[in-house]
Amino acid sequence: MKLNVERIELPNGLIVLLSENRALPAVSISAAVRTGERFVSDEKAGLASLAGKMLDEGTTSRTAHQIASAIESVGGALQTTGGYATTSVSVTALSGDLDQGLELTADLLRNPLFPEDRLQLEVGKRLAEIVARQDEPQIVASEAFNEIIFAGTPQHRPLIGYEQTVAKLTRADLLAYHQRFFVPNNTILALAGDFSVAQTARRIEQLFADWEPTPQLSLPEVPRPQRQQPVTRFINRDKEQVNIYLGHLGIERSHPDYHALRVLDTILGDSPGFTSRIPRVLRDEQGLAYTTYCHLARSAGIDPGRFVAFIGTSPENLEQAVSGLRQQIESVVVAPPTTAEVETARDYLTGSFVFEFETNAQMASFMISAEIHQLGSDYPLRFLSEISRVTADEVWRVAQQHIAPDKLTLVAVGPVEAEENQ
Amino acid sequence: MITFTESTSRTFDITRGVQHSRLPNGLTVLTKEIHQKPVVSSIIWYRVGSRNEEAGLTGQSHFLEHMLFKGTDRLAKGEIDLITLKHGGSNNAFTDTDFTAYYFNFASDRWEVALEIEANRMINNTFAPEEFESEKQVVEEELRIGLDGPWELLDQEVWAAAYRQHPYHNPVIGWLQDLERATRDEMEAYYRQWYHPRNAVLVIAGDIETEKTLQRVHDLFGEIPPGPEPKPMLLTEQPQRGERRVIVKKQTEVERLQIGYHAPQIAHPDAYALQVLDAILGTGRTSRLHQRLEERDQSVTHYSVDYYDRIDPTLFLVRAEVRPDRQTADVERAIYEEIDRCQQSPVSDEELARARQLIRARFILGNEQASSQAITLGYYETIHSYEYLSGFFGKLDAVTADAVQRAAQRYLTADNRTVGWLVNGD
Numbered sequence: 045m046k047l048n049v050e051r052i053e054l055p056n057g058l059i060v061l062l063s064e065n066r067a068l069p070a071v072s073i074s075a076a077v078r079t080g081e082r083f084v085s086d087e088k089a090g091l092a093s094l095a096g097k098m099l100d101e102g103t104t105s106r107t108a109h110q111i112a113s114a115i116e117s118v119g120g121a122l123q124t125t126g127g128y129a130t131t132s133v134s135v136t137a138l139s140g141d142l143d144q145g146l147e148l149t150a151d152l153l154r155n156p157l158f159p160e161d162r163l164q165l166e167v168g169k170r171l172a173e174i175v176a177r178q179d180e181p182q183i184v185a186s187e188a189f190n191e192i193i194f195a196g197t198p199q200h201r202p203l204i205g206y207e208q209t210v211a212k213l214t215r216a217d218l219l220a221y222h223q224r225f226f227v228p229n230n231t232i233l234a235l236a237g238d239f240s241v242a243q244t245a246r247r248i249e250q251l252f253a254d255w256e257p258t259p260q261l262s263l264p265e266v267p268r269p270q271r272q273q274p275v276t277r278f279i280n281r282d283k284e285q286v287n288i289y290l291g292h293l294g295i296e297r298s299h300p301d302y303h304a305l306r307v308l309d310t311i312l313g314d315s316p317g318f319t320s321r322i323p324r325v326l327r328d329e330q331g332l333a334y335t336t337y338c339h340l341a342r343s344a345g346i347d348p349g350r351f352v353a354f355i356g357t358s359p360e361n362l363e364q365a366v367s368g369l370r371q372q373i374e375s376v377v378v379a380p381p382t383t384a385e386v387e388t389a390r391d392y393l394t395g396s397f398v399f400e401f402e403t404n405a406q407m408a409s410f411m412i413s414a415e416i417h418q419l420g421s422d423y424p425l426r427f428l429s430e431i432s433r434v435t436a437d438e439v440w441r442v443a444q445q446h447i448a449p450d451k452l453t454l455v456a457v458g459p460v461e462a463e464e465n466q
Numbered sequence: 467m468i469t470f471t472e473s474t475s476r477t478f479d480i481t482r483g484v485q486h487s488r489l490p491n492g493l494t495v496l497t498k499e500i501h502q503k504p505v506v507s508s509i510i511w512y513r514v515g516s517r518n519e520e521a522g523l524t525g526q527s528h529f530l531e532h533m534l535f536k537g538t539d540r541l542a543k544g545e546i547d548l549i550t551l552k553h554g555g556s557n558n559a560f561t562d563t564d565f566t567a568y569y570f571n572f573a574s575d576r577w578e579v580a581l582e583i584e585a586n587r588m589i590n591n592t593f594a595p596e597e598f599e600s601e602k603q604v605v606e607e608e609l610r611i612g613l614d615g616p617w618e619l620l621d622q623e624v625w626a627a628a629y630r631q632h633p634y635h636n637p638v639i640g641w642l643q644d645l646e647r648a649t650r651d652e653m654e655a656y657y658r659q660w661y662h663p664r665n666a667v668l669v670i671a672g673d674i675e676t677e678k679t680l681q682r683v684h685d686l687f688g689e690i691p692p693g694p695e696p697k698p699m700l701l702t703e704q705p706q707r708g709e710r711r712v713i714v715k716k717q718t719e720v721e722r723l724q725i726g727y728h729a730p731q732i733a734h735p736d737a738y739a740l741q742v743l744d745a746i747l748g749t750g751r752t753s754r755l756h757q758r759l760e761e762r763d764q765s766v767t768h769y770s771v772d773y774y775d776r777i778d779p780t781l782f783l784v785r786a787e788v789r790p791d792r793q794t795a796d797v798e799r800a801i802y803e804e805i806d807r808c809q810q811s812p813v814s815d816e817e818l819a820r821a822r823q824l825i826r827a828r829f830i831l832g833n834e835q836a837s838s839q840a841i842t843l844g845y846y847e848t849i850h851s852y853e854y855l856s857g858f859f860g861k862l863d864a865v866t867a868d869a870v871q872r873a874a875q876r877y878l879t880a881d882n883r884t885v886g887w888l889v890n891g892d
Contacts, residue, residue: 067502069478070831112751117820119827136831165764172767172789176720179616282717284610316556317535317547328544331603334611356611388552395554398573402503403834 047401047424049411050241052248056257057229060248061411063236065404071142071237072404073135075149076412078232079225080127082198082266082347088217089198090205094166095218096126099133101162103155108162114148124152128203129346130416131225136405139238143247149233150251153226158218167210174207181287182356185457188277189289192453193350197269229257232415236407269293269348271451277464279457286359286458290369291352292451297344297417303430304442305341310389311381311439312372313338313353316396319388321372326355332365333357338373340446346416351447359459366454374449380440393431397424478830480839481856485676491692492664495683496843496852498671500836506577506672507837509569510584511848513667514660516638517563517777518699525640526656528561529605529648533657534568535559536597539590543597546583553579561638564777565848571837574673578682584668585686588661598650606646609639616722617785620888623712624726628781628884632703662693669844672836703728703779710884715891720767721794722888725801726781729773729877732850737775738861739873740782744773745821746813746870747804748784749828752820754804755784763800765792777849781884782877794887808874812867822862829858 052060081092100122101108115122120137133152135145177183187202194200204210233252235244271293295305309315313322314337326332336355343349353373357365401407414423484498515527537543550557555572557580570580612618622637629635639645668687670679706728730737747755748771759766768787774780784801788794813821833839843852 065502067500068830068834070834109752116750116752116824119823119825119831121828121831138827138830165761168764168789169760169767172720172791175790176616176767176787179718179720181614283614285607285614310551315551316558317550318544319547319551324544327604329600331600332607334604334608357607358610388548392551392554395552395573395576396556397554398504399556399571402505402836 047421049421050245051421052245054228054249054253056253056255057227058252058255059232059415060245061232061234061415062241062244063407063411064239064241065236065407066238069139069238070404071137071139071145071235071239072408073145073149073233073235074405074408074412075133075153075231075233076130076416077132077153077226078129078230078416079131080129081201081203082129083225083264084198086198086201087209088213089201089209090170090203091213091217091221092131093126093203093205094170094210094213095158095221096124096131098158098162098166098218099124099152099156101166102157102159103151104157105155106151108159111148111152114144118144120145122148126203128199130412134405142239142244146247146251153231154255156222158215158222160215163215163218167213170204170210171207174204174210177204181281181283181285181457184279184281185287185289185455188279188457189291189352189453189455190350192275192277192455193272193291193293194269195272197267197347199269199347227258227261228252228255229261232412234408234411236404236411266347271448272453273466274451274453275464275466276454277456278460278462279455280460280462281457283458284358285356286362286456286460287354287356288362288365288369289352289354289455290366290373290452291350292448292453294340294349294351295344295446296346296348299344301442301446302341302344303427304434304438305446306393307386307389307431307434308376308439308443309339309341310392311385312376314342315389315392321375322353322369325372326365326368330364330368332361332368338369362456362460370449370452373447373452376439376443377447377449380436383436386434386436386439390431390434394428397427479856480833480842481852484843484852486852487680489663489684489688491688491690493687493690494667494847495680496667496669496847497674497676497679498839498843499674499676500671500839501673503836504574504673505571505836506574506670506674507569507571507835507840508577508580508584508668508670509567509840509844510588511565511567511667511669511844512661513564513665513696513848514566515562515564516636516640517633518660518697519633519636519640522644523648523652523656524636524644525605526648526653527566528639529602529645530653530657531559531561531566531568532601532605533593533598533653534587534591536601537592537594538587539592540586541583543594549579549583563634563638565845567844567848569837569840577672577674581682581686585690588663588666588687589690591657593650593654593657595650598653602645602648605639606642609642609645612639616718616720616888619716620714620722620724620886623714624724624884624886625781627710627712627886628706628726628728629703632701632778633699634778634780659694660696663687663690664692665696667844667847669840669847671840671843706882706884708881712884712886714886714888716888718888718890719790721788721890723786723788723794723798724886725784725798726884727878728882729780729782731777731779732775733854736873736876739865739869740773740877741825742818742821742862742865743808743870743873744771744782745824746817747771747808749821749824754807755801758800758804759786759797763796765789765797765800775846775849794889798885805874805878809871809878812871815867818865818867818870822865825862826859
C-alpha cells in the first residue's frame with residue numbers, strides 16, 4: 045500500500061501536504077499548528093483551547109459573521125479547535141469552493157483579532173459549559189482520572205480549563221499566544237480531495253509565501269510526566285450507573301514498543317465487537333456493562349498518553365467489575381497471549397488499515413499525524429510489516445514493561461460514597 | 467478541470483449507478499459499484515423497529531438486534547465478531563423507530579463473508595436461554611447510560627407526551643419494566659414474525675462487481691422462504707388540540723428545554739419546506755436561532771433543530787441548553803419569537819438559497835464513504851424508496867419562501883407542540 049502524497053516545504057517553513065482523490069467533488073483542508081494546551085501554564089489553563097476556538101471570530105479583514113457567511117453560503121463546514129498538542133483549522137467544501145476555503149484558512153491562521161466582544165461572549169459560554177459538563181458522569185470520571193495520573197504536567201487539566209482560569213483570560217493573552225506560536229515554520233497544511241496538485245500548490249504559495257517565519261523558534265519545555273503513586277477516588281453523583289476508570293500513565297507515540305502495544309490493546313480491550321478479553325468477559329459473559337474497553341497505545345501522542353480501562357455498570361456490580369478489570373489486566377502481564385490471539389490481532393490491524401484513509405478528512409489528518417510524528421512516506425508499508433513482526437513473546441514483554449497491575453489508579457463516579465485514599 | 471468539478475457537484479446523484487433487484491422470495495437488493503477505495507460495505511435492513519412493538523413488549527426490536535450476535539445454528543456466540551476481526555473489518559447494528567440494520571465493512575478482497583453471516587442469521591438464530599438472560603443485563607445497562615445522560619430522559623418524556631396512541635410514544639430502547647420481564651420465547655416469535663426476505667433490504671456498496679455479487683446473493687439468500695406478509699402497523703395519532711407540557715427532575719445545575727411539534731412524514735408535500743425551515747432556524751452560525759440565542763441573548767450554551775424523515779408523522783424538535791445564569795422561560799419565549807417571525811413574513815431569498823445549498827452540500831459531503839452511501843440508500847429504501855433521493859434536490863429547489871412561511875404557520879403552532887423542561891430535582 046502506498047499513498048500518493050506530494051510534500052512541499054515553502055521557504056518560510058510551512059509544510060504543505062497534498063493528496064489528490066477524484067472520487068467525489070469535495071475537498072478537505074486541514075491546517076495544524078504545533079501548539080496547544082501543552083504550551084500553556086496552569087494559571088492560564090484553557091488559553092490554547094479558547095484561542096483555537098476563536099480563530100474564526102474575526103480577522104483583520106472579516107467579521108465573525110462574514111466568516112460564517114462565507115463558508116455557510118457555499119454549504120461548507122469550518123471548524124477551528126485548540127487541542128492539547130495541535131491547534132487546527134479544518135474546512136470541508138465542494139471542490140468548486142476550494143479557493144474560498146484556502147483563503148479563509150490562510151486568513152484565520154494569520155490574522156485573527158480575537159475581538160473583545162466576541163471574547164466576552166465565548167468566555168461566558170465556556171463558563172456555562174464547564175458547569176454543564178458536570179452532568180456527564182463519564183466526563184467527570186475521566187477528568188478526575190487525568191488529574192491524578194498526569195499530575196505535574198499540563199495534561200492533568202481538562203482542555204477547556206477551569207472556571208477560575210478561563211474567567212481571567214484576556215485579549216492580550218490570546219494575541220500574545222497567537223503571535224508566539226502561529227508561524228509558518230510551526231505549521232502544517234494538508235489537503236485531500238478533488239483538485240489539481242500543481243494548480244493548488246501555486247495557489248497555496250500565493251496565499252502563504254509572505255507569512256513571516258520566526259527564525260529561531262523556541263518552544264517551551266513540557267515537563268515529562270512520572271508514573272504516580274496509585275490513588276483511589278470515589279465521587280458521588282445521583283446517577284443510575286457507576287463510571288469507572290482504572291489505569292496509569294501510558295507511552296508516547298515515538299516509543300519503539302508502539303506497534304507491539306497496538307497488538308496488546310487489540311488482545312486486551314480495544315477491538316471491534318466484543319472479541320478482546322475485557323469486553324468478552326465483562327460484557328459478553330458476565331453482562332456487567334454495555335460499554336467496557338481498555339487501551340494503552342491509542343492515546344499515545346507527542347507526550348505520553350494513558351493506560352486506561354473503563355466500565356460503566358450498575359452500583360451493585362461495582363466490586364465485580366473492578367476486580368474483573370484488574371484480573372484481565374493482570375492476565376496479560378502474568379502470561380503471554382496465545383498464538384491464535386496474536387495472529388487474529390495482527391490480521392485485524394493490518395486488514396483494517398485501509399479504513400484509515402477512506403475520507404478526505406481522514407487522509408488529511410493521517411498526513412498531518414505522519415508529519416508530526418516523523419513516520420515517513422513509507423509508513424503505511426512499514427506499519428504493516430511492524431505489526432506482522434509482533435510475536436506472542438513480544439506482546440508479553442511489552443505488557444510486563446508498560447503495565448503495572450499494582451499501580452493502578454481507580455476513579456469511580458456515581459451513586460457511591462465519596463472517599464479518597466492513596 | 468474546474469468546469470468539470472463544478473458540473474459534477476451540481477449533478478451529484480447518489481442513486482446513479484444503483485441497481486435495484488428483487489429475489490423471488492421478496493428480498494430487495496440494492497447494489498452500487500464505487501471503485502475509488504478497495505472497500506465494501508454491506509448492510510441488511512429489516513422493516514421493524516419500536517414502531518412495530520406492542521404495549522408491554524417495548525424494546526423488543528433493539529434487544530433482538532443484540533441477540534443476533536449471540537449465536538446461530540452455525541455461528542457460536544462471539545464468532546461473528548471474531549470473523550470480523552480476523553478479516554480486518556468492522557461490524558455493528560442499529561435500531562430506530564422504523565428499522566433495524568446490521569452492517570459490515572471489509573476490504574474488497576474478503577467482504578463476501580458478510581453475506582454468509584447475514585444469510586445465516588436471517589433465519590437460524592438460536593436464542594440460547596443463558597445468552598438471553600446475560601444480554602438482558604447488558605441492554606439494561608445501555609438503558610441506564612441513557613438515563614444518566616443530560617438529554618435522553620427529557621427526549622423520552624417529550625415523545626411520550628406528544629404521542630398517546632402511536633408507538634412513537636415508546637423509547638426505542640423500551641421501558642425498563644418491559645425489558646425486565648421480556649422472555650426468550652416472545653423474542654423468538656418476534657424474530658420469526660419480522661426477519662425474513664420479504665421484510666428486508668440488502669444494500670451492498672463499494673468495490674464490487676455487480677453481476678457476480680448478485681449471483682452470490684442469489685446463492686445464499688435465494689432458498690430462504692419468503693416468510694409471512696409483514697403485519698401493517700395501523701395506529702395513528704389523533705391531532706393534538708392544545709399545548710402539552712412536561713417537567714422532568716434530575717440532579718443538574720443546567721436546565722434544558724425541548725420543544726416538539728407534530729410534523730409530517732417522509733415525502734409529504736410539506737416535508738421539504740420544513741427541512742428548509744430546519745436549516746434556516748438551526749443550521750450554522752448564520753441561522754436565526756444561533757443569531758438570537760447564542761449571539762444576541764447569549765442565553766444558551768447549545769441549541770439544535772432536528773427534523774428527520776420517518777415512516778409516520780414525526781416531531782420537529784428544538785432543543786436548548788440554558789446557561790446557569792439565565793431563565794429557561796426567557797429562552798423558550800425567544801424561540802417562539804423567532805418562530806413567529808417565520809410565520810409573519812417570508813424568509814429572504816438569501817436565506818432560502820443558503821439553506822438549500824447547506825442541505826445539498828452537507829448531503830454530498832456526508833456521503834463520501836461507501837458505507838455512508840449504503841446507509842443513506844438503505845435507510846430511504848427501507849422507510850420509503852431509494853428513488854426518493856433522486857428527486858430530492860429538485861423538490862428542494864422548488865421550495866419557495868411562501869411555502870416555508872405556510873409550513874411554519876401550519877405546523878409550528880402553540881396547540882401543536884409539546885414542551886419539556888429538565889430542571890434540578892435534588
